[in-house]
Amino acid sequence: MSEATALDLDTRKIDRSQMQVSNEVAIQISQMNKWYGTFHVLRDINMTVNRGERIVICGPSGSGKSTLIRCINRLEEHQQGQIIVDGTELTSDLKNIDKVRSEVGMVFQHFNLFPHLTILENCTLAPIWVRKTPKKEAEEIAMHFLRKVKIPEQANKYPGQLSGGQQQRVAIARSLCMKPRIMLFDEPTSALDPEMIKEVLDTMIQLAEEGMTMLCVTHEMGFAQAVANRVIFMDQGQIVEQNSPKEFFNNPQSDRTKLFLSQILGH
Amino acid sequence: MNTSTSTFVRTEMLPQQAPPITEAGAVKWLRENLFSSVLNTILTILGVAAVAYLVMHIAPWLSRSVWNANTLSECRQIITERYGEGATGACWAVIRERWPQYLFGFYPSHLYWRPVLAFVLLCVAVAPVLFDKLPRKMLWFSLVYPAVGFWLLWGGSVWVPVMALAGFAIGYAAARIVKPLAGTIIATIAAVLAPVLWWLFLAGPAADAMQSILPVALQAVRSREFGGFVLAFTIGFTGIAFSLPLGIMLALGRQSDMFIVNKLSVGFIEFIRGVPLITLLFTASLLLNYFLPPGTDFDIILRVIIMVVLFAAAYIAEVVRGGLAALPRGQYEAADALGLDYWKAQRLIIMPQALKISIPGIVSTFIGLFKDTTLVVFVGLLDPLKGITDAVRASTDWKGIYWEPYIFVGTIFFVFCFAMSRYSMYLEGKLKTDHR
Numbered sequence: 001m002s003e004a005t006a007l008d009l010d011t012r013k014i015d016r017s018q019m020q021v022s023n024e025v026a027i028q029i030s031q032m033n034k035w036y037g038t039f040h041v042l043r044d045i046n047m048t049v050n051r052g053e054r055i056v057i058c059g060p061s062g063s064g065k066s067t068l069i070r071c072i073n074r075l076e077e078h079q080q081g082q083i084i085v086d087g088t089e090l091t092s093d094l095k096n097i098d099k100v101r102s103e104v105g106m107v108f109q110h111f112n113l114f115p116h117l118t119i120l121e122n123c124t125l126a127p128i129w130v131r132k133t134p135k136k137e138a139e140e141i142a143m144h145f146l147r148k149v150k151i152p153e154q155a156n157k158y159p160g161q162l163s164g165g166q167q168q169r170v171a172i173a174r175s176l177c178m179k180p181r182i183m184l185f186d187e188p189t190s191a192l193d194p195e196m197i198k199e200v201l202d203t204m205i206q207l208a209e210e211g212m213t214m215l216c217v218t219h220e221m222g223f224a225q226a227v228a229n230r231v232i233f234m235d236q237g238q239i240v241e242q243n244s245p246k247e248f249f250n251n252p253q254s255d256r257t258k259l260f261l262s263q264i265l266g267h
Numbered sequence: 268m269n270t271s272t273s274t275f276v277r278t279e280m281l282p283q284q285a286p287p288i289t290e291a292g293a294v295k296w297l298r299e300n301l302f303s304s305v306l307n308t309i310l311t312i313l314g315v316a317a318v319a320y321l322v323m324h325i326a327p328w329l330s331r332s333v334w335n336a337n338t339l340s341e342c343r344q345i346i347t348e349r350y351g352e353g354a355t356g357a358c359w360a361v362i363r364e365r366w367p368q369y370l371f372g373f374y375p376s377h378l379y380w381r382p383v384l385a386f387v388l389l390c391v392a393v394a395p396v397l398f399d400k401l402p403r404k405m406l407w408f409s410l411v412y413p414a415v416g417f418w419l420l421w422g423g424s425v426w427v428p429v430m431a432l433a434g435f436a437i438g439y440a441a442a443r444i445v446k447p448l449a450g451t452i453i454a455t456i457a458a459v460l461a462p463v464l465w466w467l468f469l470a471g472p473a474a475d476a477m478q479s480i481l482p483v484a485l486q487a488v489r490s491r492e493f494g495g496f497v498l499a500f501t502i503g504f505t506g507i508a509f510s511l512p513l514g515i516m517l518a519l520g521r522q523s524d525m526f527i528v529n530k531l532s533v534g535f536i537e538f539i540r541g542v543p544l545i546t547l548l549f550t551a552s553l554l555l556n557y558f559l560p561p562g563t564d565f566d567i568i569l570r571v572i573i574m575v576v577l578f579a580a581a582y583i584a585e586v587v588r589g590g591l592a593a594l595p596r597g598q599y600e601a602a603d604a605l606g607l608d609y610w611k612a613q614r615l616i617i618m619p620q621a622l623k624i625s626i627p628g629i630v631s632t633f634i635g636l637f638k639d640t641t642l643v644v645f646v647g648l649l650d651p652l653k654g655i656t657d658a659v660r661a662s663t664d665w666k667g668i669y670w671e672p673y674i675f676v677g678t679i680f681f682v683f684c685f686a687m688s689r690y691s692m693y694l695e696g697k698l699k700t701d702h703r
Binding site: 073075098101102106108110112113114116125126130158160175178 | 595607608615616623
């Protein structure tokens with residue numbers, strides 16, 4: 001499958017004019033460690049993400065890649081080290097956590113739309129209740145982003161009435177309505193039928209073209225090659241290798257990376 | 268294998284056709300539902316026979332109903348005159364004659380308008396809660412109704428319920444004042460503590476003071492004069508209204524990461540669920556008197572209501588916990604990731620879904636609570652089922668009557684419980700948005 005999407009993406013012309021990496025630091029992680037009970041899931045993670053970067057994190061399952069990006073908006077708590085997001089350090093201080101969460105958008109593997117609310121309500125909920133945006137304005141913003149992900153006509157339906165790909169696009173729109181400065185994607189296409197992966201990837205590429213800072217945990221290597229400026233490979237809770245996509249795919253350095261690439265690209 | 272290799276390409280799609288005649292209509296229904304197998308056929312015949320037997324025995328009795336008579340013997344005489352010697356019939360005259368007593372117990376008869384008005388206003392107060400098509404402003408009346416209902420039923424100075432309501436305003440004000448000064452947690456504590464202190468120490472004197480300045484009062488009615496359906500409804504509806512929020516808080520407490528809150532909730536729920544309601548009612552009527560300072564007049568109905576609320580709340584907490592457990596973790600994570608704080612996430616995301624899942628269980632608990640109000644007979648209150656019926660049967664006029672009062676009371680309970688059950692199904696249908 002990954003080869004098929006890679007081909008699709010090659011044919012799509014990507015506008016790189018706004019894809020610029022600035023010197024401003026968006027996320028700074030230093031000496032970060034995390035344990036689940038006695039299990040050491042993340043070991044000595046050091047990484048800096050500059051504004052405008054598009055980073056793809058890959059690795060075998062259980063390597064800690066999802067846990068890493070979930071630490072960035074504190075869905076998981078780290079025990080050692082420092083995570084600074086947009087100048088705010090993540091500590092147990094609830095104020096900081098809420099501040100970071102309202103600046104960082106997150107898209108989940110299973111969409112996690114709110115099934116009891118319409119698409120429009122899903123999108124306006126956080127702006128209204130967290131940002132205190134007036135309802136009317138929030139609805140306008142929501143419709144703007146729903147048009148952007150190309151499903152404005154579904155605004156008054158419920159999530160259960162939409163296909164997986166549409167739901168994931170709504171989830172992206174819902175995050176965007178908070179006008180986040182950073183977007184996290186946790187395997188956004190892994191739960192989708194092959195036919196729907198492309199529509200979600202297209203939406204993500206569109207975001208990248210607009211200069212959004214993005215961290216994606218994904219197995220879509222075509223997407224990594226087309227959009228990412230950096231690929232991070234993780235194994236056993238550690239960053240094993242990071243490089244530009246070109247170098248990463250054509251000239252992997254560590255044996256573990258070579259093995260991983262041969263397994264996912266080999267067939 | 269050889270034949271299957273020939274190429275086949277469909278050029279036109281087949282249109283849809285009607286099913287064969289045996290697959291539709293009444294014949295199909297009968298065959299599938301009543302006579303699908305030998306066992307099913309036998310069961311069908313037995314079922315029809317049982318229903319026929321019951322109807323044959325009850326129908327004549329019901330058809331010989333008498334509605335106008337003043338005593339049981341008069342009633343029997345009428346039946347004998349009309350239907351001949353040895354005929355039996357239903358004597359509904361007892362309901363007709365004792366109607367006020369069944370409704371109001373020993374509530375002073377010249378004040379019957381007060382419970383009636385309270386009931387009508389109750390309907391007005393409940394309507395916007397049940398049906399969201401009604402104007403939302405009506406909910407303000409629903410919030411004030413407990414005080415209005417209390418005043419109408421028990422009477423006394425109007426300032427008592429007004430001061431009780433003022434406690435909530437004081438709690439709100441305390442939260443608003445303290446929050447910018449000392450943060451959310453202190454503000455929450457202030458919001459609870461201020462009204463409690465007010466109710467315990469200041470509300471009483473304040474009500475007395477206001478009463479002496481501006482006396483507005485209804486004739487007071489003592490709790491011992493309550494009875495019949497007024498009593499059942501008072502306890503039942505108050506129990507329902509207060510046990511739901513308390514049950515939700517307990518369910519959240521049981522899910523909480525905070526050790527003390529968690530253990531207190533678990534302990535409370537397990538204790539209350541492990542004890543029969545009657546034990547709690549006895550505790551309310553007898554034991555509390557030993558613990559309270561002598562001379563304290565702690566209303567018996569109020570005590571019973573508190574126990575009923577605690578009892579139902581423990582059950583509701585567990586029902587709601589089931590609903591909470593059924594929600595995928597992703598819902599919590601999505602709410603967190605959007606920056607919603609705990610209470611907003613609970614109110615907007617978690618509870619609407621968890622409560623929707625729990626509707627059948629919650630309504631079952633409510634139905635149980637409503638029927639359990641008849642147990643107050645054990646602490647000397649005149650519930651409609653046994654309390655009033657015994658009083659009726661103890662009179663010389665109606666000594667010996669048996670079925671009719673129980674059937675009547677049972678029917679009234681059935682009507683209300685069935686209405687609740689139907690409403691819960693309506694609500695489930697209305698809230699069904701998952702399209703599974």
